[in-house]
Amino acid sequence: MCGIVGLIHRGKSSNIGGEMTAMLQALKHRGPDSTGYALYGEPTEGDYIMRLKVAEAEDMAKGRGIHKVIEDRIVEVETILSEHGAKIKSLDAVTEYSLRYVLTHNGDTTKMAAHIEEGEGIEILSMGSGLELIKDLGDAADVAGLYGLNNFNGTHGIGHTRMATESDVDIRSAHPYWAFPYNDVSVVHNGQITNYWLMRREMERKGHRFMSDCDSELLAVYTAHNLSNGMKLEDSLRNSIEEIDGVFTYLVATKNQLGMAKDTMAAKPLVLYESDDLIVMASEEVAIRAILPHEIDTTDPYDEEVRVWQA
Amino acid sequence: MAGISDADLKEMTQEERVKALGMTTEQLTGKSLYIEFDPDADERFTYPWAPEVDFNKRTEIDTDEMDTTEVNNQIRALMAEGYGTIVLKNPRGKHSIGVGILSKLNLIIEGSTGYFGVGLIDGPNVRITGRVGWSCAENMMSGTVIIEKNAGSTFGAALRGGDLVCRGSVGSRTGIDMKGGSIIVGGNTGSLSGFMMQRGRMVFCGDAGKDLGDSMYDGTIYVGGSIQSCGVDAIEAELTDVDKAWLTRKLTQYGLMPDKGVDHFTKIVAGKQLWNYDNLEAHEKKLIL
Secondary structure, eight states, rough: OOEEEEEESSSOOOOHHHHHHHHHTTGGGOSSSSEEEEOOOOOOEEEEEEEEESSSSGGGOTTHHHHHHHHHHHHHHHHHHHHOOOOOEEEEESSEEEEEEEEOOEEEHHHHHHHHTTTTEEEEEEEEEEEEEEESSOHHHHHHHHHTOOEEEESSSEEEEEEEEEOOOOSSTOSOOEEEEEEOEEEEEEEEEEEHHHHHHHHTTTOOOSSSOOOHHHHHHHHHHHHHHTTTTTHHHHHHHHHHEEEEEEEEOSSSSEEEOOOOOOOSSSSEESSSSSSEESHHHHHHHHHOOSOOOOOOOOTOOEEEEEO | TTOOOOHHHHSSSSHHHHHHTTTTOEEETTTOOOOOSSSSSOOOOOOOOOOEEEEEEEEEEEEETOHHHHHHHHHHHHHHHEEEEEEEEOOOTTTTEEEEEEEEEEEEEESSSSSSOOOOEEEEEEEEESOTTTTTTTTOOOOEEEEEEEESSSSSTOOOSEEEEEESSSOOSTTTTTTEEEEEEEEEEOOOTTTTEEEEEEEEESSSSSSTTTTTOOOEESSOBBBBBBBBEEEEOOOOOHHHHHHHHHHHHTTTTTTTTTTOOOOEEOOOOOOOHHHHHHHHHHOOO
């Protein structure tokens, strides 16, 4: 089933971490397996924020050996970073397996990221100047508490609460997804993609990497591929309705945009609230009401509808 | 109902009760006329266990801190006390609010509801001042539901009777599998509205999305604005004086009468090209019809 939320404050920052936690918690009944956030803080020029995980949450129960493995993996990551000339400005170990680096780097970031991911069990969750991607098992309150997201200021973000249907309950298969080679793009999706393997092979032939078997990752790779080839977000969303089969409603965020697309059957729900300074979307109205209790006007986007908002 | 007491009815099985109340007849007249309510029968319109409520007795429930089950139980408890007008405050998009009310009641919901709002009802008059989520008033048997703002998809799914009115716009698949009653919408509707519709009437004062009336068996759809496309076997028919009179009466009743009248409405009905019942055995035919 899955629940998705997205919001964008226009012209100002707000506590999007707290707002999205309230919204995702209200959608917990749509899937409590894992919760993920893609949050866009104030962009910092020249610095990259890299979120990565060096093990799965479930690996932690596999005995004492894992702690040594994690230490080795962190050393490996930091060796690669220095090989590529990246400087670590700060490191925050949120959990034992989940790390947040602030880096300065001038070289080929995509190459460096690909090098890092060669290590077993290491996956970059996000890398960019604004985007921070956080995902873990459990409901929104658990994840927000663990990662300290209840006070995260930013302009926009998207979030997801997952009911696993087509792949495992682990962080690898949790949303949101991010993809090379276009930094700062993230996707959350509610639905099923039926031409996943065809499209995946096509994307793999074009040299893109897939980290999971979750069909939603395709949307992130597809969007990143289009954007890096100079396509506008709106055109990418519109083309996806033609090129991708299945039922879907998905949200895409970039450094300064938030977009939505709905499939030709309008089979998956989305409720939209739009005002001059705030746009909020969620699978169900109950999530919007969690942060906007006063009387507001909300609408359902129609089939094949595509919208893009600027931050 | 002559000869049957409430005590007798309570003893009966559901099937016996339906027959005793004159709600079914076995006769088949024509292709699509399965008669549910015999006009000659001495009918009773309330269930024997329906509470006696007084519309002048009014109360409010603040649903802010309550869950759906608590709200619905509270409505039943208040009806048992004789309250005939119940106002729900702060519903905040809760799902399944006010479902399964089978007696007369004035229900006013001040705010927006989530999925399946006031579904499975038989009799109450409901007014919702906000927006409703998916499948509002699904399977409604009778009564009126009026929504002041927009509605989600599958609005009035499998509606059996009564009037379901939305002053704003509705989502996709409005009136899917509708079997009777009327859906009246002031604004637009999305794709596949009236999909597999079997009986009843639908009115959209605004525009309709693609595949309107796809695979409809029977029933009538009236559209005031443009139609993106008609679905399989949905065709345009002539708007007769009877149609105009009905539209005028209903739209005036709910304050949705367009300034330019009703002459511009397009009428969509089943083309009957998908009717293949004659290939079936007689007893199967009866089941379908």
